[in-house]
Amino acid sequence: MTNRSNLFFYYKHSVEHEEQLQPLFNLAKENGFHLVDNHEQANIIVSVGGDGMFLQAVRKTGFRQDCLYMGITVNEHASLYCDFHLSNFNEMVRSMLHDDIEVRKFPVIEARINKTMPFYCLNEVSIRSSIIKTITLDVFIDDLYFERFRGDGLIVSTPTGSTAYNKSTKGAVVDPKIPCFQVTELASLNNNRFRTLGSSFILSGERKLYLQTVDDGNDHPIIGIDNEALPIRNIEEVAVKLSDCVIKTVKLKNNSYWDRVKRTFL
Incomplete structure (x- = not known):
């Protein structure tokens, strides 16, 4: 980590958080790290919060490919994106200085809505x-027409996202080392008139998924991107594929994805 010394901290700004984080800021400076105010100058972006804050940090800093992301939790709840806890920041700095960490790569989904810029x-x-x-x-x-879906909606998740909204709707948990994405139904109608696959399915990272709305008086669906809703109306088409970019995160060597899944759910 000696060639990555510029840190940008992403967190909810308040007097309480500033006081809570000040010892961490001081420790980072004492060990040769430089704190920057602009994320574009950083080569390590540190989110402080939970998984939701980590998702926000990645989104608000533009899914950068030229830096590492690191997550720090502030409570005792298990986290799937954050390997470090604020109460153990001494261990975190020691790990960074002595290379007791590894770089983990997470797949990213690219979605184009009405053939516009990608999200x-x-x-x-x-x-x-x-x-x-x-x-x-x-x-x-x-290019294959697969089915006409009727129901509350569809979720298209990454392997790491498979443990989030997807899992709550009985989708499968997928190893993030598999380059793929998963499609899961929300309350589909299956009867003598309407028919869908009725289960989630996993697509190779080489596949492309197209969702076209059918004009039936409900052409104003909600589009959710991670933990944000997009203010887009009159949705006609959503094109989804696995992106060429990946998010590189810092992880402890003894803390695999399945270790975190076990702590979170078992």
Whole structure:
């Protein structure tokens, strides 16, 4: 880590948090790290909070490919993105100085809405009905028409996002070393008139997914990108694929993805 010494801290600014983080700032400076106010000058971006704050840090700093991301939790809750705890920041700095860490790469989803500029997701992109009425979507895999979905919506998740919204709807937990993405239904209609696959399915990272809205009086769905809703109306098409970019995060050598899954859910 000797060639990565510029730190940018992303956290909720308040007097309480400033006081809580000051010992960490001082310790970082004492060990040769430089604190910068602009994330573009940093080569390590540190989020302080939980998984939600980590997602915000990655999004607000532009999914940077030329730096490392690090997550620090401030409570005792298990975290899937944060390897470090604020109460043990001495151990964190020691690990960084003595290379007791590894770089982990997380896949990212790219979503284009109505063929406009792409949005990126570390967890998932979801499309859901915004009214008390089902949404109808034609689902294409590459050039294959697959099904007409009717229900509350669809979730398209990354492997790391498979433990979030996706898991709460009975989707599978996927190893992040597999380059893929998962499609999971939200309350689909399956009867003599309507029919969908009725289960989540996993697509190779080489596949492309197209979701086209069907005009049935509900053409104003909500588009969710990780933990944010996009202010976009009149959705016609959502094109999803696995992005070429990955998020590089700092992890402890003895703390694998499945270690964190076990602590969180078992």
